Amino acid sequence: MLFGIIFVRRSFVIGSEAFTQVDATHWVLDLTQLVGAAFADVRDVCLFVPGGGLLPPDAGLALHVRAGNSDWEYRGAVSNATPSDVFPTAWPLAGGLALPPSAHVGVSVEPLVRPPPGCSARACAPGCSARACALSRAAARGTRHKRRH
Numbered sequence: 001m002l003f004g005i006i007f008v009r010r011s012f013v014i015g016s017e018a019f020t021q022v023d024a025t026h027w028v029l030d031l032t033q034l035v036g037a038a039f040a041d042v043r044d045v046c047l048f049v050p051g052g053g054l055l056p057p058d059a060g061l062a063l064h065v066r067a068g069n070s071d072w073e074y075r076g077a078v079s080n081a082t083p084s085d086v087f088p089t090a091w092p093l094a095g096g097l098a099l100p101p102s103a104h105v106g107v108s109v110e111p112l113v114r115p116p117p118g119c120s121a122r123a124c125a126p127g128c129s130a131r132a133c134a135l136s137r138a139a140a141r142g143t144r145h146k147r148r149h
Helices: 031-041 130-140
Strands: 004-007 020-023 026-030 044-048 059-067 073-079 084-088 103-111
Touching: 026 031, 031 103, 044 059, 044 073, 073 084
Parallel strands: none
Antiparallel strands: 004 044, 020 026, 026 103, 044 084, 059 073, 059 103
């Protein structure tokens, strides 16, 4: 198992082998296959690396969610230095207020990056992407990204 997830208060551990591997660095889990329309009740997901050194030192695991035909939306990252965290699913609404009939969780291996000057564990500098900040923090400190602009 390269990684695992737990849908907080909704599931036991779901290992990477339960995901469909799209390519060498991307995995997708069809949540509607597991819980059907009840995916809307899944509010938080814990992403974790089960053992030290499973990822290259310059890489992290990014968590993305998609509902229906919406674009993938980034939710957070973990790394060897920060092996677990809990992220809100905040299912994207694709063109309306009602949730679509399907939902997916995606995990990808991505390079850890250095944020631009001015970004810190407490705030992002203007022009800094939340994703860059989170991936850099996942490697450095293990603090959850909170964007304040």
